[in-house]
Structure formats: structure tokens, C-alpha cells
Amino acid sequence: MKNLLLALCFALAAPFAVASVPNDKPDELVRALTEEVLEILQTDERLKNGDTDRAVKLIEETVLPHFDFRRMTMLAVGRDWRNASEAQRDRLVDAFYDMLVRTYSNALTEYSDQKVNFRPLRMNPDDRTVRVQTQIEQSGGQPVAVDYVLERQADGWKVFDVVIAGVSLVTNYRSTFAQEIRNGGIDGLIRALETRGSEIAKRAEGKS
Template sequence: MFLKRRHFLSLVLVPVLLVSSGSLLAEDDEATALVRRTAERMLGTLEARRAEIEHNPALIYGLVETIVLPHFDFERITQGAVGQYWRQATPDQQRQLVDGFKQVLIRTYARSLLSYSGQEIRYLPSKPGNRPTMVTVATEVREPGAAPIPVEYRMYNGGSGWKVYDVVINNASLVGNYRSSFAAEIRQNGIDGLIARLSTLNQRGEE
């Protein structure tokens, strides 16, 4: 059961890549505009280089790292997923946890991108967060014959631009979705056990 999150992560991560064909907001706020620009750039690059990527699928990892990853705060995401055990980890263990979890998400994200099949996304008005530096970018993913799926991007601005620190789909948090499995692994095998497990999953190319 550990880290078996492909369906959840596909729904969570793919919407960043979609270009809206539904109603557009008259004026995007900065955070929503960032999500939109990233979506258009990622999908445009995918279409322009599709032949290369089909020949060498590993190219997608570099594109994801260049275009999408700068807008995610992986240290904050990992800290939230590790929860109470984060403070027990040494600085080196924290670095290894961030690096390992980041690679897990990159691999799943890239595979989700390769399987993109034209879903539509609608951008909704953003919602204020708990602090003035936080905001939630609200979207809906639409597929023919199915109910819209709400996907929200929780973002903050620490002075260097907006970054995603959690994604929520149908009220299920990406961070919270991993927290229980991370805690179980740490209780059984310690922080180094979780680090080793993440490393093994990345070597195998699993999520």
C-alpha cells in the first residue's frame, strides 16, 4: 500500500498542464496567472517536442524540472508529509527526504503528462488563505460524461514569487495523503527507513 498513489497523483498533478477551454476569468490574479502560464508553456512544449519525447520518453523529466518544478516548494511539501517526525530528522536526513520525495513526484508527474488525453480545466476565482501571503487557486477538471473534479492549489508568497505547497482534490490533500504512510514507515523502520524506501522506489521507477 505504501506510496501507491498513481490515480490520486494523476488527478492532482495533471491539471497544472491543462489549457482551459471553458470560461476564462476576466483578469487573473498573480497566483492564478502563474498556474495558467505554466500550464500553457508545459503543454505547448509537449506538443512541439512530442516526436522527440515519443522517441526518448526520459526527456520529459528534464522538461518538468525546468518548467514546472520551480513553482513547487518541495521542502515545505515534504515537511508537511513527514509531519511530526520532520524535527527529529537531522539536516542531512531532511535533505535526503526532500530529494527522494521530489523524485517520486517528478516521476509520477511526468508519466501523468505523457498520458494526457485532452481533459479540460476551468479556472475559478481564487480564495484568500489563512494569511495575506497565502492564496488558493481553484480549478475544475472536466471530462465528458463525468462530474467536474475540484482541484485546488494552495500557494504562498515568501517574497520570491508564488509557490505551491499543497494540492487538494475532492477535499483530499496531497500532503495529507502521504502523511499516514510516511508515519507508518518511520514508526517501523525509522527516518532512514523512509529515506531508503524512497530511494528504492525511485531506482525502480515506481511511484
């Protein structure tokens, strides 16, 4: 589980320094961003000392431009998305984003010399959706496959799903979200996500 959390954290933290990275080739984008992340993890003393606030801040400041969290949330909510008002949808996106960032920020502080390998991209020139396949390798453990699923949008490629060891992020949350909606409706899911994010934040504060 720790290895899977770290794998997803690579995905969420990938856009640390993206301004100079071209966004017209999805594999080059993912490679450049991953290399940026690895360098930061190896050199940032606050992260190495377990500063989760630092991890949260780094993710929050830069992740949005390269992740389509609205689509991620829509896919995770599934068919119930169409029953949500626009205000509810906005709250769902914000709550899901906050929960993900706080859930996986701890993994940034547990980095210990993992390496990332990239598989050749299979893509046609007119493809609108692609999967960039990578593999996180670590001493003493099995490699973890991490695939980034991206869509070509007007302002460049955006990640809308991450598949870790064959498990889709959005699909993994779908059954949990459906149960929350059955129990308390859309507002019940929003409350559950917001509560989960707050609880994670409080636990992180208790460790600092």
C-alpha cells in the same frame, strides 16, 4: 486513478516555461503556467509518443522555482520532521521530489484533450496563503477538482500543496510516511522513498 494521476501531473508540470510569467498574482501565475502545459502536451511529439524520459526531464528542469518541495516534505513527514538531522532532511526532500516526479511523469504521456477551468480567486491584499481552484474537464468522465495551495514568499508565490478531488497531496502521504518511520526511523523512510523512485525508473525503462 488515472484521472487523478493526470490531474497531479498538471500540477507538477505547470512551471514548464516560467521566466516570462509574473509571479505577483497567484491565480494569474497558475493560469499562465497551465496554459503553457496544455500547449506543450498538445504539440510535443516525444510526449505524445510516450517518452517518459522526456516528461521527467521537462519537470526536473523547471519545476523547482515555483514549488516549495522542502515545505511539502516537511508537511508530509509531520511531527517527525523535527527529529531529523539537516542531512536527513535534505535527503528526504530529494527522495520525495524524485519519487513524485517519476510517479507522475507517465501521466504526461497519457494526455488526451483535457481542458482546465479556473474559478474566481478569493483573496485579501495581505493574505500570505491562498488557494487557486481549478477543474480538469474531459469527455466521457467526471470533472476533477484541482486546487493549488500557495504561499507568498520573498521571491514570489510558491506551491506547497495540491488538493485533488478533495485529497491533499501532503496529507495523503503522511500516514504512509509515519508508518515507514515507525518501522525504520527517518533513515527507513529515506530508503523507502529512494527505493520507490528507483523501481519506478526501472519500470519506465522497461517500457521504452
